[in-house]
Amino acid sequence: MSTPTRLIAVLLGLLVVLGIGATVFVRSGMYNMGADAPHAPLTLTLLENLRDNATKAYSRNIVVPDLESPAQIAQGARLYSTRCTGCHLAPGVAQSELRTGLYPQPPDLSTDGIDDTAEAFWIIKHGIKMSAMPAWGKTHTDAEIWSAVAFLRKLPGMSPAQYQQLAHANPAQ
Known part of the structure; x- marks a missing residue:
């Protein structure tokens, strides 16, 4: 041979x-x-790399619209307050019962914010497998998801009072 x-x-x-x-x-x-048992370091590294590289690749060609409309940002704040705070927290909220049991821990968007607007849209629309992040695109329009992204761009550094005012503002105002 x-x-x-x-x-x-x-x-x-x-x-x-x-x-x-x-x-x-x-x-x-x-x-x-079990969600109460951390991954082995190698497994965690592989999963994080897979998630990060996939979301970057799939969001690469998303065209980001203008996200500066106060009405759009307020709509996003209302969506965030009803759909997202249990996992991603809000200004002045340090922990939640739901978040405590999640592994991996979702980012605290009230302090961390988002790194990439198109990637945030893709993640919100399609979710992340085996992370508790749902695919909101199944129940929300792209316009609603963009409003959430518009709000997330403004969230870090917002005071609890500013957040409450925006999240509970009357949509007709």
């Missing part, structure tokens, strides 16, 4: 052994999937 043929045979054998090992591991149930 020639050296290249032997190398291919060894690599194929290694792939078969790895495949069998992965199958045994997955079928064994030994990996704790």
Whole structure:
């Protein structure tokens, strides 16, 4: 057997052994999937990289509209106050019962904000698998989702009073 043929045979054998090992591991149930048990460091790193790279790739071609309308921002504040604060908190709210049991912990958008507007739209619209982040695009229009993004751009640094005033403003005003 020639050296290249032997190398291919060894690599194929290694792939078969790895495949069998992965199958045994997955079928064994030994990996704790409980939300109260953190991932192993390697698993967490892989999942975070997969999430971050996928959301960047899928949001790359989204065209961001003008998001400066006060009415749009106020609509986003109302949506955020009713749909998002249980997980992502609000100014003056340090923790919630729902958030306490989530793993991984969602970002505190009242302090962290969003890094990329198009990516935030994609995440809100499509959700994130196995993270408790729902796909709001199933129940909300793109215009509603953009209003939430418009608000999220303004949220960090907002005082609790400013947040409450905006989140509970009368839409007719």
